[in-house]
Amino acid sequence: MLNRRVLLSGAAITAVSLTLSGCNRKPEHQTYTAQQFYETKSHQLGPNAGFSFSMAGDSILISTDQNGVFNAYALPSAGGDPTSLTQSTTNATYAVSYFPNGDRVLFTSDGGGNELNHLFVRELDGQSRDLTPGERTRANFLGWRADGAKFFVATNERNPQANDVYAYDTTTYERELLFRNDNVYHVRAISADGRWLALVQDVASADTNIHLVDLAISGARRPRLITPHSGNIEYDVFVFTPDSTALIYSTNEHGEFAQAWRHDLNSGAKAPLVAADWDVSNVTFSRSGKYRVSAVNADASTEITIIDTQTSAPLDLSGLPEGDITQVRFNRDETQAAILVASDTSPADVFIADLSTGDTRRLTTALNPAIDESMLVTASIARFSSFDGLDIPGVLYRPKTATAQNKAPAIVYVHGGPGGQSRRGYNADMQFLVNHGYAVYAINNRGSSGYGKTFYHLDDRRHGDVDLKDVVASRAFLAAQDWVNGERVAIMGGSYGGYMAAAALAFEPEAFDAGINIFGVTNWPRTLNSVPPWWAAQRQALFDELGDPATDGERLRAISPLFHASNIRKPLLVVQGANDPRVLQVESDELVAAVRANNVPVEYIVFPDEGHGFRRRENRITAADAYLTFLDQHLRGAVA
Numbered sequence: 001m002l003n004r005r006v007l008l009s010g011a012a013i014t015a016v017s018l019t020l021s022g023c024n025r026k027p028e029h030q031t032y033t034a035q036q037f038y039e040t041k042s043h044q045l046g047p048n049a050g051f052s053f054s055m056a057g058d059s060i061l062i063s064t065d066q067n068g069v070f071n072a073y074a075l076p077s078a079g080g081d082p083t084s085l086t087q088s089t090t091n092a093t094y095a096v097s098y099f100p101n102g103d104r105v106l107f108t109s110d111g112g113g114n115e116l117n118h119l120f121v122r123e124l125d126g127q128s129r130d131l132t133p134g135e136r137t138r139a140n141f142l143g144w145r146a147d148g149a150k151f152f153v154a155t156n157e158r159n160p161q162a163n164d165v166y167a168y169d170t171t172t173y174e175r176e177l178l179f180r181n182d183n184v185y186h187v188r189a190i191s192a193d194g195r196w197l198a199l200v201q202d203v204a205s206a207d208t209n210i211h212l213v214d215l216a217i218s219g220a221r222r223p224r225l226i227t228p229h230s231g232n233i234e235y236d237v238f239v240f241t242p243d244s245t246a247l248i249y250s251t252n253e254h255g256e257f258a259q260a261w262r263h264d265l266n267s268g269a270k271a272p273l274v275a276a277d278w279d280v281s282n283v284t285f286s287r288s289g290k291y292r293v294s295a296v297n298a299d300a301s302t303e304i305t306i307i308d309t310q311t312s313a314p315l316d317l318s319g320l321p322e323g324d325i326t327q328v329r330f331n332r333d334e335t336q337a338a339i340l341v342a343s344d345t346s347p348a349d350v351f352i353a354d355l356s357t358g359d360t361r362r363l364t365t366a367l368n369p370a371i372d373e374s375m376l377v378t379a380s381i382a383r384f385s386s387f388d389g390l391d392i393p394g395v396l397y398r399p400k401t402a403t404a405q406n407k408a409p410a411i412v413y414v415h416g417g418p419g420g421q422s423r424r425g426y427n428a429d430m431q432f433l434v435n436h437g438y439a440v441y442a443i444n445n446r447g448s449s450g451y452g453k454t455f456y457h458l459d460d461r462r463h464g465d466v467d468l469k470d471v472v473a474s475r476a477f478l479a480a481q482d483w484v485n486g487e488r489v490a491i492m493g494g495s496y497g498g499y500m501a502a503a504a505l506a507f508e509p510e511a512f513d514a515g516i517n518i519f520g521v522t523n524w525p526r527t528l529n530s531v532p533p534w535w536a537a538q539r540q541a542l543f544d545e546l547g548d549p550a551t552d553g554e555r556l557r558a559i560s561p562l563f564h565a566s567n568i569r570k571p572l573l574v575v576q577g578a579n580d581p582r583v584l585q586v587e588s589d590e591l592v593a594a595v596r597a598n599n600v601p602v603e604y605i606v607f608p609d610e611g612h613g614f615r616r617r618e619n620r621i622t623a624a625d626a627y628l629t630f631l632d633q634h635l636r637g638a639v640a
Contacts, residue, residue, distance in 0.1 A: 029400050030375045031435055034624035037428045038617050041066045041366040043348050045327045045340055048239070048284040049143035049189075050097025050106065052329035052338055053077070060329075060338045060363070061085075061105065062350060063094045068617040070094055072107045072122070077336070077352055079363055085122055092615040096141050099170065100148030106141060112579045113611020115532065119153055121173070131173060136160055138534050146192040146244075152178070154187040161536030163187045165197060178215055185211060185223065186537045188237035193244040196265060198237040199223055202538045205545035206232035206457055210249055212265075226263060229253065234453070238282060242289040248273060250280065256452035260294065279450060286330040291315070291337075291355070293328045297450045299381055300395055300423045302326055306337075317353055319360040321346070324425060330355075338363075345376035347426045375400065377434050379424055382441070384477035387469045390458075393451065394474070395422050395442040397434045402483040409488035409635040410439040410478045412512070414471055416495030418463060418546075421450045432624050438631065439484050441477070445470035460545050464503050464559030471500055472511045487513075488635045492627070494518035495583065495612065502561035502591060505568045514571045514634040516627060519583045519612060522591040523563075524556040525549040532581045562587075565594035571601040573630040575623050577610030603630060 044063040046052050052061050059074040062082065066073075072095035073082035085105055086093045096106040096119070105122040118132045119139045132139035134157045142152035142165070149170055154163035158180075165179040165187060178197070181187065185199035197213040211223035226247075227235045236250040238260060247263045260274040260283045274280050274294045281302070282295040289309060296303045304325040306315040323343030330337050335355055342348035347366035353359070367373060382396040402408035411433065415422045422442035430440050444451065445467045447459030459467045471491065479486025491501045491512040498520020505515045521527045528549045531539060543549075547556050557563050572595055576588040585606065592604045605626055607619045614620050632638040 027372075027374075030372060032371050032375070032432070034432055034621045034628070036368055036370050037432045037435075037624065038621045040347055040368045040371070040428060041364070042070070043340065043350055043364055043366055044070075044094065045329045045338055045350070046095045046097055047141065048329065049141065051100060051144070051332070052098070053331040053336075054098050054103055055101065055332065057331050057333070057336070059083075060350065060352070061095045061098055064364075065092075065615075065617060070615060072105060075350060075363055077331075077338075077363070079361070082364075086128070090609065097144070097151075100144055101170070106151075108139075108141070110611075112609045113577055113613065113615060114579045115534075115581050115611060129173075131168065132157070138163075140187070142187070142190045143192070145194045150194060152190045152194070156534055159184075160533035163534075165190070167194065179213055179221055183223065184536050189240055189247075190215075191240040191244040191265075192242055195244060196240060196247070197221075198240070198247055198249075200236055200537075202541035204232065205460055205541050206234060206453065208234050208236065208541075210235045210237060210247075210263075212247070226268070227251075234258070239284055242285050242287060248283050252453050256454060284328070285309075286334045286337075287332065288334060290334050291330060297421075300393070300421060300444070300450060301425075302423075304328065315355065315358060317358050317360055320351060321349075326425075342425050344378045344424055344426060345373050345431070347428075375435065376431050379442075381424075382477075384474065386446075386473045390446060390470075392446065392470050392474065393444045395424060395444075397430055397440040397442075398483060399434050399437050399439060401437055402439060404482045407483055407485035408437055408439040409631070410441065410484050410486075410490070411631070412471060412474050412478070412489065412491045413440055413442040414445070414491065414493035414497035414500040415442065415448065416493070416497050417449070418447055418459065418467070418496040419449050419456060420496065421448050423450075428620070429624055429627065433628065433631070436628055436632075438635075439478065439481075441474055443471060443474050445474075461547060461555075463546060464499075464507065468500060468503055468507065471504060472508050475511060490514040490516065490631055490635055492516040492518075493520065495520060498583075499561070502568075502572075503559065505570050505572060506561040506564040507567070509567050509569050512570060514573075514631065516573045516575070516630065517588070517591070518575045518623075519577060519580055519588065521583055522561045522565075522587045524560045525553050527583060527587065528556070530584060562591055562594060565591060566598060568595045568598060568600055571630070571634040573603045573605075573626060575605045575626065576607070577612060577614065578606055578608045579611040582612045601634070 042065050062075050063070050070092040072085040075082040091109045093109040107120050108117045110117045116138045118130050120128050122128050132155050137157045139155040144151045150167045153166050162181040162184045164181050166175045168175045185201050189198045195216045199211040201209040210227045213221050213223050233253045238248040250258045252258045258279040260280045262271050262273045276296045279297045281297045284293045292307045294305050302324040323341050327340035337353045339351045340348045349366050350363045351360045377397050379395045379397050383391050383393045386392045399408045447467050475489050478484045491504045493501045498517040501515040501517045574588045595602045
């Protein structure tokens with residue numbers, strides 16, 4: 001289900017060689033530099049609406065940052081090194097799709113993290129063309145028509161707040177306006193026959209609707225509500241079935257957790273499709289519909305099931321490592337699938353599966369070979385009873401070196417959102433800090449997604465209050481572990497988590513010994529008044545949950561760390577991207593100035609070429625080194 005609240009969510013030193021002091025003894029712990037951790041590669045597959053396999057099936061379209069900045073690559077499906085299709089050295093560039101009738105490629109890129117993504121085509125001669133030009137344009141690929149003659153794009157060029165839908169000719173790139181989005185809905189999906197468009201309307205924080213548009217109707221194409229209901233129910237769109245007869249959607253109408261349901265486009269009949277004891281987070285299909293893929297968010301891990309729709313039997317894939325399958329993309333004739341697999345100790349790697357036998361082969365190795373994977377830490381899910389008795393879950397990392405005799409200093413890490421979720425899986429920053437002896441507890445305080453709709457909405461209009469109390473209570477939970485040094489605990493987070501770090505230092509000034517604020521909100525009235533125009537579709541839901549600055553300004557000021565910065569007495573590190581459209585740099589500038597006025601140690605890093613999240617490898621290395629140096633100085637007393 002759409003998480004509308006994840007808005008504020010994004011010199012080499014050679015390692016000591018591994019030694020054995022006896023055949024029956026464990027190897028000595030080995031530490032690695034931030035550069036070594038970030039010389040690990042990241043891999044992504046394109047969206048399910050595109051073609052990830054080339055027409056001949058001999059290559060898979062991926063995105064990887066193997067050269068320091070994300071670019072699009074063609075990965076041989078038989079194995080071998082990928083071939084670079086784009087060569088950006090500045091802006092992160094992501095693969096979208098092969099063309100249905102050849103090896104032209106669609107890709108997307110923004111400007112230095114400003115989130116104004118354009119859609120580009122790479123021609124066969126290697127030249128690229130911007131299909132969605134405009135200084136303030138933001139575009140999103142929706143999919144291909146089944147015959148391959150058209151592809152569909154949503155763009156806000158007419159109105160910065162609204163995405164209109166266009167059909168582009170595959171050969172000439174001439175386009176036709178299909179739908180003018182005057183009601184500023186979220187554009188979610190278009191059917192393969194090009195007839196049906198699915199839209200989502202935010203009514204309130206816990207209430208949404210789905211509308212359908214029949215594009216076959218000439219003249220005014222009016223959205224039609226298909227989810228009439230009373231009370232708070234959340235709906236979202238997964239996908240149209242490949243035969244364009246049904247819409248698969250998400251709803252929490254039938255319990256605490258989101259289920260996948262089927263809406264027949266002709267009769268309007270609705271029926272359940274996938275349900276679990278956790279949220280069903282996604283449903284996709286292979287090109288003809290022979291295979292259905294469903295994903296369940298099971299206690300901060302992803303569980304994938306691939307069903308043969310002709311037999312209703314799940315596929316049994318062999319040869320995959322332990323971890324989460326995060327993406328599945330099928331080739332044109334549905335004989336093979338590209339699969340992305342990640343674990344706590346290994347970044348996502350690409351595997352290819354033979355669907356007739358279930359056998360798989362590894363195509364990439366993402367983890368830097370200089371890092372011994374056995375030196376990294378497998379996380380566990382840990383819960384504690386909060387200030388009011390509510391059970392709070394989180395992801396706990398215990399350093400290899402932590403014992404009752406060698407207690408580890410600790411970090412409480414708060415996710416973004418505010419309705420995000422800390423999840424299992426590889427995180428270079430966390431593994432780097434854990435590798436250097438820090439315990440990390442990635443808390444999922446009340447208001448986090450993934451634990452049912454009641455838990456998700458427990459912090460509505462209570463941000464900086466009950467969620468902060470959960471975070472503060474987690475320190476006592478950590479201190480109760482006999483391997484944690486409860487007298488040395490810091491708080492850290494990015495985006496909304498950065499706000500929580502600053503709020504903890506301002507409102508609970510003795511709760512933590514240091515704080516790291518990564519592009520966090522410090523002035524809620526300003527942030528909510530300056531949300532990017534493309535958030536217009538969710539603006540009212542955002543105000544409904546957090547507060548409308550026009551009518552709730554006093555409470556929003558009361559929970560904003562900037563106006564209480566005089567209370568901050570513990571050391572603070574702030575890291576910010578200059579191009580961030582969600583949390584403006586001025587938020588961090590002003591907090592840093594206010595805390596420095598207290599004669600409190602403050603360090604400040606601004607990346608001029610980043611936005612809301614750091615995409616360039618050199619910047620991620622700089623940030624990670626800064627985290628470790630700051631924590632060593634203020635939790636361990638190391639000389640700066």
